[in-house]
Amino acid sequence: MKILRTPTAMTAWSRRLRREGVTIGFVPTMGALHDGHRALIRAARLQCDALVVSIFVNPAQFAPTEDLAKYPRPIAKDRALCRTEGVDICFEPGGAAIYPEGFETVVTVPGIAQRWEGEIRPHHFAGVATVVTKLFGMVRPDMAVFGQKDFQQAALVRRMIDDLNLGVALIVYPTVREHDGLAMSSRNIYLSEAERARAPILYKSLQAGAAAIKDGITAGRKIQSMMTQVLRQESAATVDYLAVCDPDSLAPLTSVHDRAVLLGAIRIGTVRLIDNVVVRRPATRGRQKRGCQE
Numbered sequence: 001m002k003i004l005r006t007p008t009a010m011t012a013w014s015r016r017l018r019r020e021g022v023t024i025g026f027v028p029t030m031g032a033l034h035d036g037h038r039a040l041i042r043a044a045r046l047q048c049d050a051l052v053v054s055i056f057v058n059p060a061q062f063a064p065t066e067d068l069a070k071y072p073r074p075i076a077k078d079r080a081l082c083r084t085e086g087v088d089i090c091f092e093p094g095g096a097a098i099y100p101e102g103f104e105t106v107v108t109v110p111g112i113a114q115r116w117e118g119e120i121r122p123h124h125f126a127g128v129a130t131v132v133t134k135l136f137g138m139v140r141p142d143m144a145v146f147g148q149k150d151f152q153q154a155a156l157v158r159r160m161i162d163d164l165n166l167g168v169a170l171i172v173y174p175t176v177r178e179h180d181g182l183a184m185s186s187r188n189i190y191l192s193e194a195e196r197a198r199a200p201i202l203y204k205s206l207q208a209g210a211a212a213i214k215d216g217i218t219a220g221r222k223i224q225s226m227m228t229q230v231l232r233q234e235s236a237a238t239v240d241y242l243a244v245c246d247p248d249s250l251a252p253l254t255s256v257h258d259r260a261v262l263l264g265a266i267r268i269g270t271v272r273l274i275d276n277v278v279v280r281r282p283a284t285r286g287r288q289k290r291g292c293q294e
C-alpha cells in the first residue's frame with residue numbers, strides 16, 4: 001500500500017491507471033476506522049481493480065463548538081486496517097493541500113441540506129459537499145462507497161453527482177451495527193460505559209417505527225409518536241429529531257405509501273448519535289390489485 005499526501009501525486013497516479021483501463025474505487029473517510037469502514041472498503045474492493053481510501057478530518061464540516069480538536073486520529077491503526085483490506089492507496093492530504101491559501105469555492109446542495117442534520121449543523125453539509133467534490137477531483141474514481149449510517153450525507157452526494165455530472169457510481173452500503181443494534185461510528189468511543197448501555201435506544205425506537213409501518217400504520221405523525229414513546233423509556237436521551245421521510249427528497253411524509261426512511265438523532269450526555277432505517281410498506285391485496293409492486 002502506498003501513502004500519498006498531495007493532490008498532485010494522487011491525480012497523477014489516478015490518471016496513469018485510468019489510461020491503462022484500470023477501474024478505481026474510492027472510500028472517503030475521516031479516519032478512526034472501525035468495522036463499519038472495513039465493510040465499506042471490502043464492498044469497494046469487490047467492485048474495482050484499484051482502491052483508494054482517503055483519511056482527512058475535514059475542518060469545514062465541523063462547527064467551532066464541535067469536536068474537531070479531539071476527533072480521534074489513530075493513523076497507524078488506520079493504515080494497518082487499510083493494508084489488511086488490500087487498499088492500494090491511502091490518501092492522506094493535509095489541511096493546506098485541501099484548502100490552500102486563497103481557496104474560496106463552496107459547494108452547496110440547499111434542498112437536501114436544509115433539514116434534519118442541516119438544521120442542527122447549519123454549515124456541515126456545505127463542508128461535506130465541498131470536500132467530497134474536491135476529493136473526487138483528486139482521486140478521479142469510477143465508483144465510491146458511502147455508508148447508509150449517514151443517510152442524509154449519502155442522499156446529498158447522490159444529488160451532487162447527478163447535478164454536477166461527476167461521473168462517479170455511488171454505492172451506499174448498509175449500516176454495520178454492534179451486537180445490540182447500535183450503529184458503528186467513530187464517535188461511539190466518546191460514550192461512557194453507562195451511556196453506551198443506553199445508546200441502543202435510538203435503533204430500538206426506529207425499529208418500532210418500522211414495525212408500525214409493517215403492521216399497516218401509514219400516518220407519519222402516528223409513526224413518529226410511536227418512535228418518540230419508545231425513546232422516552234430512556235430518560236437520559238434527548239431527541240434532536242425523529243422523522244418519517246421520503247427516502248429521496250428527505251421531506252417529511254404525512255402518509256407512507258410505498259417507501260420511507262425513518263431518521264433519528266439523539267443526544268446522550270454530550271454525545272450525539274444519528275441513525276436511520278429504510279422501510280418498504282408490505283403489499284396488501286388491494287394495493288396489489290391497483291398495480292402496486294413491492
Ligand code: PAF
Pocket residue numbers: 028029030056058061128131132150153
Ligand atoms: O462520512 C465521513 O466520514 C465524511 O463526512 C466524509 C465523507 C469523509 C467527508 O469528510
